[in-house]
Amino acid sequence: MKENNNKKPKEEKNILDDILANAFSSTKKYEETNAGLETKKCNGCGAARPDDTDLQYCDFCGNQFY
Amino acid sequence: MSFSETQNRWNSFLKKIEERFTEVLEKTEAALPLLFEATDFETTTFSNAWQGIYSQASNLIYKIDDTWHEKVGEAFENAGIDFNSNRFIQERNKGYQIKFDLEQKLKSYEVEIFANAAKMLVEKVKDVLSQDFCCSQCQAKLPIKDNFFRSYYSTCEYCQTVNTFEPGAKARNVEHFAIHALGEEAALEHYLQYEQLKFQNYLENHEVNGKDQLIKQYRKYVEAYLKKRIEIIPDYSDRYEKDLEAKIAFVANY
Numbered sequence: 540m541k542e543n544n545n546k547k548p549k550e551e552k553n554i555l556d557d558i559l560a561n562a563f564s565s566t567k568k569y570e571e572t573n574a575g576l577e578t579k580k581c582n583g584c585g586a587a588r589p590d591d592t593d594l595q596y597c598d599f600c601g602n603q604f605y
Numbered sequence: 606m607s608f609s610e611t612q613n614r615w616n617s618f619l620k621k622i623e624e625r626f627t628e629v630l631e632k633t634e635a636a637l638p639l640l641f642e643a644t645d646f647e648t649t650t651f652s653n654a655w656q657g658i659y660s661q662a663s664n665l666i667y668k669i670d671d672t673w674h675e676k677v678g679e680a681f682e683n684a685g686i687d688f689n690s691n692r693f694i695q696e697r698n699k700g701y702q703i704k705f706d707l708e709q710k711l712k713s714y715e716v717e718i719f720a721n722a723a724k725m726l727v728e729k730v731k732d733v734l735s736q737d738f739c740c741s742q743c744q745a746k747l748p749i750k751d752n753f754f755r756s757y758y759s760t761c762e763y764c765q766t767v768n769t770f771e772p773g774a775k776a777r778n779v780e781h782f783a784i785h786a787l788g789e790e791a792a793l794e795h796y797l798q799y800e801q802l803k804f805q806n807y808l809e810n811h812e813v814n815g816k817d818q819l820i821k822q823y824r825k826y827v828e829a830y831l832k833k834r835i836e837i838i839p840d841y842s843d844r845y846e847k848d849l850e851a852k853i854a855f856v857a858n859y
Binding site for chain 1: 632637644649650651656742760765770773776
């Protein structure tokens with residue numbers, strides 16, 4: 540039940556700073572993906588995939604997409 | 606030591622714990638949003654920092670029970686108060702009550718701090734998604750949803766090319782981080798009330814509030830939480846009943 544609070548406010552500030560600094564330096568940073576668009580194009584003829592076609596074969600030349 | 610001396614020391618100990626707790630959390634409340642901005646809304650660093658602070662605050666709360674069991678209970682007995690007498694229980698419950706109040710405050714701080722960060726993130730993401738995104742084939746502007754945060758196909762109405770829209774890591778974090786935080790914020794009062802009912806049972810040492818009453822209150826919390834999620838991502842409305850049932854089962858079955 541003994542409390543020695545003489546240096547508590549300073550210590551507390553340091554603890555908070557340490558926690559934030561530790562979280563900042565020890566968390567692994569991953570490269571962030573940005574918002575954007577891409578289109579799957581056929582390796583054979585370079586055509587983009589039109590609407591209502593499947594992803595397996597190119598609608599223009601029949602080349603395999605995947 | 607006399608009863609009143611022991612009581613004064615116990616009261617001043619509890620007061621100091623409360624003061625230190627408030628001090629830690631108030632500083633955190635000011636510092637964490639700055640960290641979130643400085644890391645460009647990086648949610649993992651933010652969560653790790655909170656985890657450290659949460660441990661500090663929890664340790665302070667645990668000190669109440671620990672100190673009672675290690676020293677205070679015995680000190681009251683030495684002051685002539687019988688173990689488990691009314692006065693003994695009254696002093697012990699004072700500690701329980703403050704411990705519970707601080708736990709509720711910690712939960713409130715946690716929810717508020719995360720919800721504020723979530724709002725910052727959502728605002729940033731709405732900003733990103735309101736930019737122009739153009740078809741990768743013909744450069745015509747494509748319609749982009751501002752309330753869906755996963756990758757999806759978007760067909761260009763001019764050249765019929767299927768574009769894959771990637772909303773980016775920040776937008777994906779709306780689903781992984783923000784909707785939970787905002788749901789918790791919307792449902793907080795119901796959750797605190799649920800904990801209050803459980804605490805009454807604990808304090809009285811018998812079921813003042815029955816299991817049905819607890820489940821009813823927990824249901825209010827889950828409903829408010831899920832409805833808020835649907836407000837942000839309407840797609841979740843399809844699985845509302847299933848989510849509700851699953852979340853309540855967590856409490857009802859144990």
